[in-house]
Amino acid sequence: MQTGNLLLLLVVMIAGAYYMGHRRSFALARPLGGIRHLHSLPFYYAMRTAIWCAIPALVVLGVWLAFDDTLIRNMVMGSLPAASQPVDGSAANLMLNQISNVASGALSPASVSPEIAAAAEKLNSLRQLNTMAITVVVIVVAMLGTAWGWVKISPQMRARQQVEKVLQTLFMLSATIAILTTVGILMSVLFESIRFFGKVPATDFLFGLHWSPQTALRADQVASEGAFGAIPLFVGTLLISAIALLVAVPVGLMSAIYLAEYAPARVRAFAKPALEVLAGVPTVVYGFFAALTVAPVIRQIGESIGLDVASESALAAGLVMGVMIIPFVSSLADDVITAVPQALRDASLGLGATRSETIKKVIFPAALPGIMGGILLAASRAIGETMIVVMAAGLAANLTANPLDAVTTVTVQIVTLLTGDQEFDSAKTLAAFALGLMLFITTLLLNVIALHIVKKYREQYD
Amino acid sequence: MDTAEKFDDKAPGNMKLADQIEGEQAMDETIRYPDQTVGTPYVDNPKMRMRDVEVFYGEKQAIHGVSLDIGKNEVVALIGPSGCGKSTFLRCLNRMNDTIDICQVKGNLHLEDQDLYDPKLDVVELRARVGMVFQKPNPFPKSIYDNVAYGPRIHGLANKKYDLDEIVETSLQKAGLWNEVKDRLHSPGTGLSGGQQQRLCIARTIAVSPEVVLMDEPCSALDPIATAKIEELIAELSESYTIAIVTHSMQQAARVSNRTAYFHLGRLVEMNDTDTVFTKPEHDLTEAYITGRFG
Numbered sequence: 182m183q184t185g186n187l188l189l190l191l192v193v194m195i196a197g198a199y200y201m202g203h204r205r206s207f208a209l210a211r212p213l214g215g216i217r218h219l220h221s222l223p224f225y226y227a228m229r230t231a232i233w234c235a236i237p238a239l240v241v242l243g244v245w246l247a248f249d250d251t252l253i254r255n256m257v258m259g260s261l262p263a264a265s266q267p268v269d270g271s272a273a274n275l276m277l278n279q280i281s282n283v284a285s286g287a288l289s290p291a292s293v294s295p296e297i298a299a300a301a302e303k304l305n306s307l308r309q310l311n312t313m314a315i316t317v318v319v320i321v322v323a324m325l326g327t328a329w330g331w332v333k334i335s336p337q338m339r340a341r342q343q344v345e346k347v348l349q350t351l352f353m354l355s356a357t358i359a360i361l362t363t364v365g366i367l368m369s370v371l372f373e374s375i376r377f378f379g380k381v382p383a384t385d386f387l388f389g390l391h392w393s394p395q396t397a398l399r400a401d402q403v404a405s406e407g408a409f410g411a412i413p414l415f416v417g418t419l420l421i422s423a424i425a426l427l428v429a430v431p432v433g434l435m436s437a438i439y440l441a442e443y444a445p446a447r448v449r450a451f452a453k454p455a456l457e458v459l460a461g462v463p464t465v466v467y468g469f470f471a472a473l474t475v476a477p478v479i480r481q482i483g484e485s486i487g488l489d490v491a492s493e494s495a496l497a498a499g500l501v502m503g504v505m506i507i508p509f510v511s512s513l514a515d516d517v518i519t520a521v522p523q524a525l526r527d528a529s530l531g532l533g534a535t536r537s538e539t540i541k542k543v544i545f546p547a548a549l550p551g552i553m554g555g556i557l558l559a560a561s562r563a564i565g566e567t568m569i570v571v572m573a574a575g576l577a578a579n580l581t582a583n584p585l586d587a588v589t590t591v592t593v594q595i596v597t598l599l600t601g602d603q604e605f606d607s608a609k610t611l612a613a614f615a616l617g618l619m620l621f622i623t624t625l626l627l628n629v630i631a632l633h634i635v636k637k638y639r640e641q642y643d
Numbered sequence: 644m645d646t647a648e649k650f651d652d653k654a655p656g657n658m659k660l661a662d663q664i665e666g667e668q669a670m671d672e673t674i675r676y677p678d679q680t681v682g683t684p685y686v687d688n689p690k691m692r693m694r695d696v697e698v699f700y701g702e703k704q705a706i707h708g709v710s711l712d713i714g715k716n717e718v719v720a721l722i723g724p725s726g727c728g729k730s731t732f733l734r735c736l737n738r739m740n741d742t743i744d745i746c747q748v749k750g751n752l753h754l755e756d757q758d759l760y761d762p763k764l765d766v767v768e769l770r771a772r773v774g775m776v777f778q779k780p781n782p783f784p785k786s787i788y789d790n791v792a793y794g795p796r797i798h799g800l801a802n803k804k805y806d807l808d809e810i811v812e813t814s815l816q817k818a819g820l821w822n823e824v825k826d827r828l829h830s831p832g833t834g835l836s837g838g839q840q841q842r843l844c845i846a847r848t849i850a851v852s853p854e855v856v857l858m859d860e861p862c863s864a865l866d867p868i869a870t871a872k873i874e875e876l877i878a879e880l881s882e883s884y885t886i887a888i889v890t891h892s893m894q895q896a897a898r899v900s901n902r903t904a905y906f907h908l909g910r911l912v913e914m915n916d917t918d919t920v921f922t923k924p925e926h927d928l929t930e931a932y933i934t935g936r937f938g
Contacts, residue, residue, distance in 0.1 A: 445744070524781035528844070531739060531777070532794040532851060533770035542793070547784055 198327040202230030221341035229340045233330030238323035265296045373614035380608040381409045392578035394609045413580040417588035422563040424499025433510025441518035460508040464568040471501035471573035493575035496584040509559040517551025550635045557631045567592040681925045682915035684711040690885045696750035709911040718886045720896035723906035737773035774853035778860040780840035782832035790832040794851035818846035838869025858888040905929045
């Protein structure tokens with residue numbers, strides 16, 4: 182049976198186990214005078230039976246699937262006569278590919294050597310056997326589990342505690358998945374970065390002022406040497422993010438204060454979702470808005486006052502990005518400002534403070550952690566944003582602090598390095614991972630700093 | 644005053660309220676409905692003078708034609724069952740009701756010669772003259788010092804750091820908190836115990852030198868010992884401030900106040916010297932309340 186079908190069957194069996202557990206707990210309770218004489222509610226007995234059906238079977242299935250492929254391959258390779266054994270790892274891989282292609286029918290057996298054809302046949306038969314075995318074993322395990330869970334039900338059994346324990350473990354595993362994923366991403370980026378730093382010295386990368394990642398693909402190709410100074414990219418990223426935050430933080434905060442403190446309920450009910458729509462506009466749309474509408478306007482204004490503005494400018498990208506991240510600031514800030522207790526407002530107003538004094542001196546400090554959280558979220562969005570920058574700020578890695586020039590950012594360069602055909606042993610491709618690592622570290626640092634600020638200036642109310 | 648006339652105008656409303664009393668509180672049928680305040684709600688030369696105060700929350704009327712005076716350096720206790728409008732009335736006296744959008748206040752309210760609801764009045768100034776202490780201690784999540792200094796700072800009462808230090812110290816002393824906190828003025832006010840927090844709130848209120856202090860059930864969240872301290876404090880403060888206190892505890896009203904006003908369903912039933920109210924109540928409703936038949 183296919184694994185998918187097997188899983189479906191397992192779901193049906195789990196449901197059956199639940200039903201049986203439920204029935205049995207009722208049956209046991211009846212002579213005692215009702216379910217209140219059981220230790221736990223029937224639900225818990227049923228859940229326990231279902232868990233006994235599900236978990237052993239799933240564990241067996243998982244372990245089996247993790248190892249069966251390797252096992253079958255080894256058996257197939259071992260069955261080849263000594264004369265046709267591959268000489269090294271890559272030859273073995275090639276041969277395995279050939280065998281599985283023949284086995285799946287992509288290659289005709291006539292076009293390969295008879296040993297390979299025989300191995301392919303063996304592969305097919307082993308696979309069939311494997312599928313059958315796995316089906317039988319999993320079903321048997323599930324049935325045994327159900328039977329065990331079902332037999333053990335008794336009025337004294339502490340099913341509730343056991344089910345709670347299983348659920349607790351499940352929740353913990355879910356939390357672990359998120360953390361492990363982060364670690365996994367970090368690792369994959371880290372190892373490729375180490376390879377990159379083997380080709381390009383870290384100091385060149387970290388302190389180099391010139392970015393031009395084109396390297397020769399062949400020894401005889403005429404191409405530039407390749408310069409991997411990341412400073413222009415980080416300066417570009419910071420420039421655009423700073424412009425975006427300069428737009429988003431004041432506008433977002435002030436609109437949050439208006440929404441939370443001044444706006445009548447009806448305005449608020451309409452304005453808050455309307456603001457949040459901004460976050461739902463696809464970034465590509467922002468991108469062409471920036472490139473086709475905002476950039477020309479900036480250019481015209483610049484020319485009219487005698488400034489030389491590039492047609493793709495950091496300013497255009499930053500402004501539009503700023504608008505995009507307004508809702509991150511305003512919506513979160515609005516939530517935390519609204520959450521500040523009315524008692525604190527009353528206290529301040531009762532002392533004769535005006536509304537704005539109350540906001541500035543009482544509400545704002547109390548809401549600071551949430552506000553910082555919103556700003557941080559907005560900042561990481563700004564740093565990680567790619568589409569708007571590609572379209573509106575360009576690809577030229579200029580080292581400049583002038584917002585009217587074209588700049589490029591870390592994320593844009595990662596995209597250009599990793600799109601199209603690549604080879605994973607050139608510095609050019611590996612540079613993307615080093616950039617990713619740097620970006621990761623930057624946002625991590627930002628988080629740490631923000632947490633520190635929050636801790637220091639927070640005014641905690643209870 | 645023409646309070647009686649006013650009530651007659653609203654006869655249907657009265658009927659409804661009377662029904663409520665009968666239905667909800669199962670009171671004696673012999674009890675008269677309050678058609679007019681009894682006792683002596685007025686004094687000569689009052690600090691605050693309220694006439695025909697009516698408060699609406701949207702369509703719903705919470706206060707019906709209340710008229711009373713609060714004399715200089717007097718402690719006035721407002722008592723009555725839950726929902727009788729005593730807190731609402733108190734909150735009119737420094738216009739804290741402004742913060743509630745649907746709340747509307749009608750009538751004449753004066754602090755000496757100042758009309759409280761004069762559209763030209765600066766409410767900031769009013770609240771500096773009429774301070775308020777709330778039911779639940781609500782210190783700011785700032786240091787003890789900053790809590791007390793908050794008011795003086797926003798009103799610019801101190802030019803130098805030295806002046807501010809002095810205001811903070813005297814206020815804390817007046818609130819009877821100085822000895823307990825003088826060594827930790829810069830630790831957070833929220834770290835104090837409930838009773839200390841409430842005295843901190845009182846210190847914060849008197850730091851702006853108000854003329855009147857309004858207290859909205861200041862002891863309802865405190866234990867008996869902390870309550871006793873606050874009551875002592877009220878007695879001391881009454882030497883320099885005029886105080887209006889809302890309380891659920893009749894013993895407290897009897898202990899701290901000079902005059903007591905009994906509110907019932909948004910009306911002022913009786914106001915008299917505290918002794919008179921608790922020993923010889925004129926109105927049946929007052930008697931029913933203080934003898935514990937409802938409330």
